[in-house]
Amino acid sequence: MNNIAASPPPQPTGNMLVMFQPNRKPKEIERLISNAVGAKVVHSRDFHAAGPDVAEAFAEAGALSLDRLGIVVIKAPEGDGISVAATMLRARKEVVEVRPEFWMHVLAGWDERYAAWVRDGLSLLADPALRALLPPGGIAAPSFVPVAEQISATWGLTATGVDRSTFSGAGIKLAVLDTGLDLLHPDFAGRSIVSASFVPGEDVQDVQGHGTHVIGTACGPLAPAEQVRYGVAYEAEIHVGKVLNNAGSGTERWILAGIEWAVESKCEIISLSLGRAVQPGEPPDPFYERAGEYALENGSLIIAAAGNESWRQYNSIRPVTSPANAASIMAVAAVDAKMKVANFSCGGINPAGGEVNVAGPGVDVLSSVPVPRNYDRFSGTSMATPHVAGIAALLAQSDKSLRGKALWTALERGARNIGHPARDVGSGLVMAPGTAVSMDLQAAQPI
Amino acid sequence: MTKNVMVLVDEQHRLDSVTAAVEACGVRVQRVMRGMRTIVGAVSDDAAIERVQQMDGVASVREEKSFAVPPNHRDIPQ
Known part of the structure; x- marks a missing residue:
């Protein structure tokens, strides 16, 4: 149906x-x-x-x-x-x-x-x-994403207070460096989009799908026609940097060039849903330490996925991946709708930057994918990261002084304690600013 | 075999002079990302990497690697 x-x-x-x-x-x-x-x-x-x-x-x-x-x-x-x-x-x-x-x-x-x-x-x-109008046989049955969420927003937006926030990300530039964006997706029609491809011979059009999903979470619309709300910063200016090719891989020079472009474009937030596994005890990579510092010096904050290498159901917690393990780059872990740490989510095993900083919704996340599928649900710290990036845009809109390291601190201060050690979730679940409705509700509670 | 390499220049040295010296060591410089003090290029022998490693002003040098995301699938963590 x-x-x-x-x-x-x-x-x-x-x-x-x-x-x-x-x-x-x-x-x-x-x-x-x-x-x-x-x-x-x-x-x-x-x-x-x-x-x-x-x-x-x-x-x-x-x-x-x-x-x-x-x-x-x-x-x-x-x-x-x-x-x-x-x-x-x-x-x-x-x-x-x-x-x-x-x-x-x-x-x-x-x-x-x-x-x-x-x-x-x-x-x-x-x-x-x-x-009856169609030729007999041979046509594949269409598949659709059922509307499982009968509320007005995805669980991730509800859990982080985004659906109650008065902020939209207006006036904030948010860069997502990934496989690009499906520029034909109906939910992005009319949006302010700046794009650049760092992949030789490929334009920013997303074929792989990962980028469209991630951008949907960070910047999807307030009221999509065919789905509940799934995007955080619905009025942010989207900067699409294609740094992963249509097969989903990218060289480090494409990624670094994408970071340089986003910083020079004065993007307040740079979302990186990619990483490479590291070993316990392995120090952060100096190249990404420097890239993160360069961003912070220029009022940009790089937010990166902590990585998916853990098997927590078997008591295996793997270290935060690179580049999220750089001390100058924020690392995001994933939790599910019951606020349990996702089994795959990497942990703060290594020192000097290898800590998890905050957690975001990263299990069974509904967002956009290229047409004609339009929507799908994925899990991963790749999905948690754009929730944090989008909320960072709301915070940056709420207070002009929140840029770079100050924005990082505000994200950590605003995070909610969900009862897990800092090794797994850092300061806790990231929360949106300006949740006027929830404050009213709190005020209405009997003491 | 050509290898792509990345060179990080420290804060104490001028980027332009280190870039020239890196080039003189046998690195074909393809791009200099000034803000990140990072040079990307290619070498045709490993000895060039070792020569760059010994240079003043070079904080780090190594072969360039790549990143990949998994296929889009509900059961594969992304």
């Missing part, structure tokens, strides 16, 4: 949509399309703006590849051609889905328009009455 509002009856355009598995090479897609329907493929990325040019080129060539979405639109051939072509394509292992294209409400650009088509098309497939 899905939670998308009923759509008007679909009108097939006569064209066909083919969805490919992620990361297929454009040449490979061109060859498959050419074999199946004899069409030439034009690429959306070759057209800089929506307009008649792309439509003309599509009409002439017969197929338009929306490379970032992994979708090709094929102009209907005459007669029975389309069903033959659909059968051929559906048999290929590279193809996820083949279905008719429907007319939908026109949105802004081509890419947005197709993102909506894909999303709405999948919801239409869930309606049995509409299946």
